[in-house]
Amino acid sequence: MRMSSFFYTIGQGFRSLRRNRWYTLASIATISACLFLFGMFYSIVTNFQHVVKTAEEGVSVTVFFDAGTSEDNILATKALIEQRPEVSKVDYISAADAWEGFKQDYLGEYADGFTENPLEDSANLQIYLNDVSMQPALVTYLESISGIREVNRSEVTASTLSGINSLIAYISVGIIGILLLVSVFLISNTVTIGISVRKEEINIMKYIGATDFFVRAPFVIEGIIIGIIGSIIPLVIIYVIYNKATVYIAERFAMLNSILDILPVKTIFEALVPISLLIGVGIGFLGSVTTVRKHLHV
Structure with missing residues (x-):
């Protein structure tokens, strides 16, 4: 792809976002809500696993x-x-x-x-x-x-801790799967609307010799942008909430500090940031590619 085509593709992705702003906002809000729930769940589960791991170390x-x-x-x-x-x-x-x-x-x-x-x-x-x-x-x-x-x-303690770890793993996989399916569905709807709005333009592009990749790339860019924005928003919110929650717990429940060893926000975000961005971009990419394959017939 030439440089001019590359920048044209990116520009078309942003233009499509503006044309379908309400659907774009709905998709960003959905991804943000899903990743916010995922981030909060991840923070709680990671701390819980830390407590369980500490308990295991004492067995x-x-x-x-x-x-x-x-x-x-x-x-x-x-x-x-x-x-x-x-x-x-x-x-x-x-x-x-x-x-x-x-x-x-x-x-x-x-x-x-x-x-x-x-x-x-x-x-x-x-x-x-x-x-x-x-x-x-x-x-x-x-x-x-x-x-x-x-x-x-202590067989009871060992089996209980092992069962808790297995339960956490199953719940995590289930919730992540549901969030991915919901988000991909919303992204697919947004890109579908974008395709219908630009049907004439796409036909003209095909008639003058544009390749399938050149026609489809803007929709993929659109989905990726939605995924990135939908990932950043919940990360910022979770960062603020987690910091305030840790300070509140440390001040109001000082007697539990020795029992509830809450992980610092830096430790949580070292893994949460790349995971959230990867999920957001992945959702946007997969949602766009899937929809383009199914609905773009030019």
Whole structure:
């Protein structure tokens, strides 16, 4: 395509937007509304996933060893377990450390009456996972290791967190699919109106030898522009709302700050901006291409 044709195509796309301004505004409003809902949903879900991930990081599998197992053997087992792909870290708790922790948590000043360590054979490994859904496979592996007498785990917690993650994934896919279908439908209607309004002009262009690409390109440009504008508007609104919401929660619910670790707006927008722009431009492009294929017969 020559440069003059390129700029002509872009100009025709903008002219079509002005000619069908009401349908254009309706499509921009629809895309903005859909992406606003998507952005708010994404912000909430991302924070919720962050909370779940934090909870997962606190779920551990505890391994106890046979009486008389040497520290060297325990550390060798620790090194072996750390090689597992689902394991994020392994902490070694010696018998002395276990006793000190027990005294502080439960005995306090009454611990002075003990002259020996009653938890002499309680040295253990605290194993933390990258993915809590892999806990059953890890437990099966641990139970096969010689010298391990007991493996403590929380199956209910692991299955609950795994179920929550799966539910979030299914809901996200469903909502995104619905938003895409609605937005593509609206863009298709807008481009269809543009084609009907310019039917005579398109016929003349075809009679004088314009290629299909040259005729169709302005409608694709029109859809992409609508998608870009429809993406930027909700991003600005979400940015303002999210900032104000985080400040409000931090001030009014200070006691929950340790529990509700809300992600900063920068972290949210690092992913939300490219995703929203990609969805907006994709909706505009697909909506235009689909409509042109179905309705442009010149």
